[in-house]
Amino acid sequence: MSSSSPPSPHPAAPADGPGASAPVTLGAPGPAPEPDALAAVDPAALEAALAVVRRGCQELIVEAEFRRKLARSMASGVPLRCKLGLDPTAPDIHLGHTVVLNKLRQLQDLGHTVIFLIGDFTSMIGDPSGRNVTRPPLTVEQIRHNAVTYFEQAALVLDRARTEVRYNSEWCQPLGADGMIRLASSYTLARLLERDDFSKRYAAGQPIAMHELLYPLMQGYDSVALRADLELGGTDQKFNLLVGRELQKHYGQEPQCVLTMPLLEGLDGVEKMSKSKGNYIGISEAPGEMFGKLMSVSDVLMWRYYELLSARSLQDIAQLRQQTEDGRNPRDAKVALAQEIVTRFHSAAAAERALEDFEARFRRGAVPEDMPEVHLASAGAGLAIASALKQAGLVPSTSEALRSMEQGAVRIDGQRIEDRTLMLTPGSYVAQVGKRRWARIHIA
Amino acid sequence: MSSSSPPSPHPAAPADGPGASAPVTLGAPGPAPEPDALAAVDPAALEAALAVVRRGCQELIVEAEFRRKLARSMASGVPLRCKLGLDPTAPDIHLGHTVVLNKLRQLQDLGHTVIFLIGDFTSMIGDPSGRNVTRPPLTVEQIRHNAVTYFEQAALVLDRARTEVRYNSEWCQPLGADGMIRLASSYTLARLLERDDFSKRYAAGQPIAMHELLYPLMQGYDSVALRADLELGGTDQKFNLLVGRELQKHYGQEPQCVLTMPLLEGLDGVEKMSKSKGNYIGISEAPGEMFGKLMSVSDVLMWRYYELLSARSLQDIAQLRQQTEDGRNPRDAKVALAQEIVTRFHSAAAAERALEDFEARFRRGAVPEDMPEVHLASAGAGLAIASALKQAGLVPSTSEALRSMEQGAVRIDGQRIEDRTLMLTPGSYVAQVGKRRWARIHIA
Numbered sequence: 001m002s003s004s005s006p007p008s009p010h011p012a013a014p015a016d017g018p019g020a021s022a023p024v025t026l027g028a029p030g031p032a033p034e035p036d037a038l039a040a041v042d043p044a045a046l047e048a049a050l051a052v053v054r055r056g057c058q059e060l061i062v063e064a065e066f067r068r069k070l071a072r073s074m075a076s077g078v079p080l081r082c083k084l085g086l087d088p089t090a091p092d093i094h095l096g097h098t099v100v101l102n103k104l105r106q107l108q109d110l111g112h113t114v115i116f117l118i119g120d121f122t123s124m125i126g127d128p129s130g131r132n133v134t135r136p137p138l139t140v141e142q143i144r145h146n147a148v149t150y151f152e153q154a155a156l157v158l159d160r161a162r163t164e165v166r167y168n169s170e171w172c173q174p175l176g177a178d179g180m181i182r183l184a185s186s187y188t189l190a191r192l193l194e195r196d197d198f199s200k201r202y203a204a205g206q207p208i209a210m211h212e213l214l215y216p217l218m219q220g221y222d223s224v225a226l227r228a229d230l231e232l233g234g235t236d237q238k239f240n241l242l243v244g245r246e247l248q249k250h251y252g253q254e255p256q257c258v259l260t261m262p263l264l265e266g267l268d269g270v271e272k273m274s275k276s277k278g279n280y281i282g283i284s285e286a287p288g289e290m291f292g293k294l295m296s297v298s299d300v301l302m303w304r305y306y307e308l309l310s311a312r313s314l315q316d317i318a319q320l321r322q323q324t325e326d327g328r329n330p331r332d333a334k335v336a337l338a339q340e341i342v343t344r345f346h347s348a349a350a351a352e353r354a355l356e357d358f359e360a361r362f363r364r365g366a367v368p369e370d371m372p373e374v375h376l377a378s379a380g381a382g383l384a385i386a387s388a389l390k391q392a393g394l395v396p397s398t399s400e401a402l403r404s405m406e407q408g409a410v411r412i413d414g415q416r417i418e419d420r421t422l423m424l425t426p427g428s429y430v431a432q433v434g435k436r437r438w439a440r441i442h443i444a
Numbered sequence: 445m446s447s448s449s450p451p452s453p454h455p456a457a458p459a460d461g462p463g464a465s466a467p468v469t470l471g472a473p474g475p476a477p478e479p480d481a482l483a484a485v486d487p488a489a490l491e492a493a494l495a496v497v498r499r500g501c502q503e504l505i506v507e508a509e510f511r512r513k514l515a516r517s518m519a520s521g522v523p524l525r526c527k528l529g530l531d532p533t534a535p536d537i538h539l540g541h542t543v544v545l546n547k548l549r550q551l552q553d554l555g556h557t558v559i560f561l562i563g564d565f566t567s568m569i570g571d572p573s574g575r576n577v578t579r580p581p582l583t584v585e586q587i588r589h590n591a592v593t594y595f596e597q598a599a600l601v602l603d604r605a606r607t608e609v610r611y612n613s614e615w616c617q618p619l620g621a622d623g624m625i626r627l628a629s630s631y632t633l634a635r636l637l638e639r640d641d642f643s644k645r646y647a648a649g650q651p652i653a654m655h656e657l658l659y660p661l662m663q664g665y666d667s668v669a670l671r672a673d674l675e676l677g678g679t680d681q682k683f684n685l686l687v688g689r690e691l692q693k694h695y696g697q698e699p700q701c702v703l704t705m706p707l708l709e710g711l712d713g714v715e716k717m718s719k720s721k722g723n724y725i726g727i728s729e730a731p732g733e734m735f736g737k738l739m740s741v742s743d744v745l746m747w748r749y750y751e752l753l754s755a756r757s758l759q760d761i762a763q764l765r766q767q768t769e770d771g772r773n774p775r776d777a778k779v780a781l782a783q784e785i786v787t788r789f790h791s792a793a794a795a796e797r798a799l800e801d802f803e804a805r806f807r808r809g810a811v812p813e814d815m816p817e818v819h820l821a822s823a824g825a826g827l828a829i830a831s832a833l834k835q836a837g838l839v840p841s842t843s844e845a846l847r848s849m850e851q852g853a854v855r856i857d858g859q860r861i862e863d864r865t866l867m868l869t870p871g872s873y874v875a876q877v878g879k880r881r882w883a884r885i886h887i888a
Binding site: 121122125128173181182190192207208210 | 616617619620622624625632633636649651652654658662
């Protein structure tokens, strides 16, 4: 994990504010190149870079500003500072979390710097009102541990050499109660209540503890301390990202741009990917599992995953898509995607083995191109194998299911199942009974 | 100026909150006397003490709680801690400010401790939003200077030996940004918006900067740090005083009681005493001026001043009032009050001299008991003497006024006026033209 050198003195007050005890300089101000230098930037290169940044994104605020930042960086050679704020509480990440990481990697490949910002300061506080039991305070050790775990996973996507890891306690701790009051003075209540969930709660008479209103300001202050040029986040983070923009203006800085990425759909192609919905691919899942899950997605979802998860260029993807539309088996594109992802999180060799295993299994069973899709509900609990086979219509009764298993006629994802007590946890499976009966079972 | 020993560790978090890093103990917990000891308190003495505390007050919240505190203190001999928070920006005090100081003195005379709390912490910050130009940040030196000036004036009323002077930077500084967040977590937005001016501003769409919402919490936190039993303030402070009560509960302390005092009416008997309205008596005004101004108040207002400003017991005052109602000249009571006040802020000798001067002047003029009361408006600018005499109906024209002055026939407060350009600033005056024409002129 790379870590940056200590920053300049923290911003105790806005440089132009009446309460400022001293003018503030934070980090290295980006050199402003001559207008001539900007004019010398190749417009085609600029547009190409912008297209990479825009790829798959939900919103880029404000595009014209970002174009200027990009042009200035290209002219001066000073990389843009692209911030991703992280709550160090949930280090077990799935492909949905990597959408933003992919975007950051694309920015790194364009020469820019990524700041992997660990929000350790507020995590050490937790939710002191005690209203939110899922947010207990974390110890410094837990936070460091989670951050390392998170970064080790993220580094499978990011370029370590262009990643700066920072902890916001670095500037939040020395802020002090007085700095907190100055920070609070830079924003009005009305603007904070513009946040959708705040306004709804206020209107509904649900309590909003005062510290909840301070958290967006703390997050925005991180952008000031880091002199961020761009902040990334999910669409649900848009309000907080915009606060950073406003605070930077208040502290006399050029405001950051904001890039929101969509939430990735899960394997079902409908709901957003989430562990609790069972429609996810964890990035530390075994190569075979990861490969199989990716092969199970629909063709439509495959192209979405290409856009948001693949490192391939948009041109490459467009070409592949054209070939598929011209009659090439979509399975080829799916295999290529699954191999790319498994290679990223494991290795090329592991991806190769996963493909071979997958093909071997399907050769044994000669998996048909089309088979019935069956959706079964289990409220997240999973289903016993016999019950799943019956509900999928592959056997007339559970006793018939058990008999078939005894005869070695039942396969799940190509593997013969003999354990009569096997539970199928929520997820998608290719189920086979005998030679002819097939179904793709989705258990939710 | 007495100053206390350093306090126990500051309360970083509520003792019972989930974010508490350690249980909190602040100051010396008052020993809880046995129920037997409480029962041994003389009920008559308790009621007498309570009557002293209630004298002239606007509200005592919650009286039953305060009665228990008082009884416990009487049983245990542990004084109650009575807090007065001060903004160290306006050290020039008038009689209106001494209403609360008198109440504190009464509490001291009952054996309790007064905490003279200088809000230096937020004064050093000022209003960082820059919206409030009357609240620039003060330096430590300015604050100390103002506090000393204020205390030197207040000590004319207070008992120095029973006064603890504290500065809230003592616990606010070490609070840190994290302590500030914990403090904010203990209160909801909705409860802060119950404050009248906040709710009006919010409803009117006027901006409320976030730090303004933090200030009542800081003030309340002072009560936690001081383990206050009682906090005093003007009626306009009621909301903030109640916040302290709530925060103490949150931090596991017995809540303070709240005693609000009315705003003292100025010399006109109508508007509250204020420097800008010119209806005030500054406590450092010369003895003669102070005496004369007190002699100019109406008989009704005199009794109000007795209640709120005099150190005499309520019994004494009731007796004096009875005598007056039975035919004694109210002037005697007014002289006694004026002498008491001048003695307090100057000396007994100065009060004696002031009375003699006053009487000598009036002997010259034989001031009638009754004379017309005339209220003149000048929008605070004052009036030229000739114009005031004409408007008061004492002369038919300003040229007649000037002629009377030339003849030495015009007196203001017993003094012959020959300066034709004299301006009468806002205030009350006894004006006399010749032997017969009198008026009490109130200029606003």
